[in-house]
Amino acid sequence: MIVPQMLFRTLRSADPRCLWKFAWNFGWKGMLSVERFKRRIKRGEYFPPFLYLSILNTCNLRCQGCWVDVESKDAIDLDALNRTILDAKRHGNSFFGILGGEPFMHPQLLDLLAAHPDCYFQIFTNGQLITEKTANRLRELGNSTPLISIEGREMVSDERRGKKDVFARTLRGLENSVKAGLLTGVATSVCRSNIEELLTEDWLRELIRRGVHYAWYHGYRPVGPKPNFDLALSPEQLVRIRRFVVEMRATVPIAIIDAYYDHDGQALCPMSTGISHHIGPKGDIEPCPIIQFAVEDIHDRRGLFETMRSSAFLKDFRELSARHTRGCVVMERPDLIREIVLKHGARDTTTRGTAMAELDAITPRFSQWLPGEEVPEKHWMYRLAKKYWFHDFNAYRNVAFDAEARARQLRDELAQPVLNGATPPVPAPELVGDSQPRCSG
Numbered sequence: 001m002i003v004p005q006m007l008f009r010t011l012r013s014a015d016p017r018c019l020w021k022f023a024w025n026f027g028w029k030g031m032l033s034v035e036r037f038k039r040r041i042k043r044g045e046y047f048p049p050f051l052y053l054s055i056l057n058t059c060n061l062r063c064q065g066c067w068v069d070v071e072s073k074d075a076i077d078l079d080a081l082n083r084t085i086l087d088a089k090r091h092g093n094s095f096f097g098i099l100g101g102e103p104f105m106h107p108q109l110l111d112l113l114a115a116h117p118d119c120y121f122q123i124f125t126n127g128q129l130i131t132e133k134t135a136n137r138l139r140e141l142g143n144s145t146p147l148i149s150i151e152g153r154e155m156v157s158d159e160r161r162g163k164k165d166v167f168a169r170t171l172r173g174l175e176n177s178v179k180a181g182l183l184t185g186v187a188t189s190v191c192r193s194n195i196e197e198l199l200t201e202d203w204l205r206e207l208i209r210r211g212v213h214y215a216w217y218h219g220y221r222p223v224g225p226k227p228n229f230d231l232a233l234s235p236e237q238l239v240r241i242r243r244f245v246v247e248m249r250a251t252v253p254i255a256i257i258d259a260y261y262d263h264d265g266q267a268l269c270p271m272s273t274g275i276s277h278h279i280g281p282k283g284d285i286e287p288c289p290i291i292q293f294a295v296e297d298i299h300d301r302r303g304l305f306e307t308m309r310s311s312a313f314l315k316d317f318r319e320l321s322a323r324h325t326r327g328c329v330v331m332e333r334p335d336l337i338r339e340i341v342l343k344h345g346a347r348d349t350t351t352r353g354t355a356m357a358e359l360d361a362i363t364p365r366f367s368q369w370l371p372g373e374e375v376p377e378k379h380w381m382y383r384l385a386k387k388y389w390f391h392d393f394n395a396y397r398n399v400a401f402d403a404e405a406r407a408r409q410l411r412d413e414l415a416q417p418v419l420n421g422a423t424p425p426v427p428a429p430e431l432v433g434d435s436q437p438r439c440s441g
């Protein structure tokens with residue numbers, strides 16, 4: 001009964017224009033763009049159907065674990081954004097993730113949305129700048145969904161996001177979004193300080209009462225200039241999140257997104273599969289938002305498609321990370337990132353210029369790859385969608401990792417008593433075959 005309840009709630013609360021744009025630009029055309037991606041990779045050609053664009057790095061908050069240079073004023077101008085999106089559209093793309101910094105601080109965001117009525121945009125925002133006026137303009141355009149990040153209730157929100165009154169201000173933006181009839185989502189990067197508060201059925205039911213249409217739980221990644229490793233999740237907590245999401249999908253009438261598992265519960269990395277890559281706030285073409293290194297950028301005369309299709313740097317990243325883990329290469333094998341960056345002479349794309357030092361400070365830990373603890377999708381709708389349009393696209397056909405050995409490591413970890421405070425680092429995944437990891441414990 002979950003699907004009829006969700007559908008009824010959404011049809012009753014969302015604006016018809018927003019529903020139509022979602023169904024056509026994201027649903028139908030999004031599916032076609034993944035089908036085109038599948039045909040491309042059969043030819044050995046990689047260009048992601050899902051592009052994530054950080055249109056600026058300025059932000060009004062100061063979150064722990066944020067990798068963005070939020071004090072800086074870099075932004076991609078409208079012409080460059082339009083050129084980038086037009087080129088991607090020529091190759092079948094219709095969906096774009098808009099990140100920052102805080103996207104609503106970009107003076108041309110609404111013009112960008114208006115320039116591409118045939119596309120669909122998911123805007124990753126803290127919600128604080130979504131006024132009634134802005135929300136109504138988004139409804140008129142109909143082609144975007146605000147995904148509003150909430151990292152805890154009053155106390156935890158202020159602590160995690162480095163400002164006062166964060167929760168209340170974010171809720172005001174959320175209310176404006178819902179009132180305007182926008183398809184509205186809430187995202188949380190689950191960490192030690194909010195897992196008990198937000199990874200609950202009660203919280204999901206509260207979101208439903210607030211009119212929210214979908215939720216997204218990310219695992220906190222301790223990266224950036226202020227990583228706060230104490231917030232990092234234990235393997236036990238990572239397993240718990242996966243079990244919770246699968247259970248709630250079959251129990252509570254709210255859609256729950258994830259980008260890390262296929263229909264059988266096999267872990268994957270969107271960057272390694274090639275389904276998504278990232279454009280940084282200076283136009284740098286990066287493997288993913290938290291890998292802040294690049295060789296190419298969107299200003300390349302060849303255009304976006306050709307530049308990304310022929311990028312040896314991106315190719316190496318996809319293949320080497322997939323060869324060594326089904327999880328997050330940043331969390332599990334930061335040594336491999338250093339290797340690829342040095343091999344290609346890639347530049348540090350941050351303004352602070354400390355990306356390599358930050359990488360070296362990361363101690364390997366478990367991420368979404370939890371061999372032996374796979375949880376297959378329970379609900380038919382997620383099984384169907386993932387089976388055909390969101391899986392590993394055969395990226396893990398040539399692996400060098402030993403899943404059995406990794407499963408043993410995980411079992412040992414899960415057998416240890418849950419400690420309060422920081423999660424102890426674990427050795428990097430063991431290898432079979434020729435090469436030895438540089439940082440393995």
Ligand code: SF4
Pocket residue numbers: 268269270271272288289290291327328329330331
């Ligand atoms: S490398 Fe890590 S953060 Fe980047 S896409 Fe893969 S899993 Fe996500």
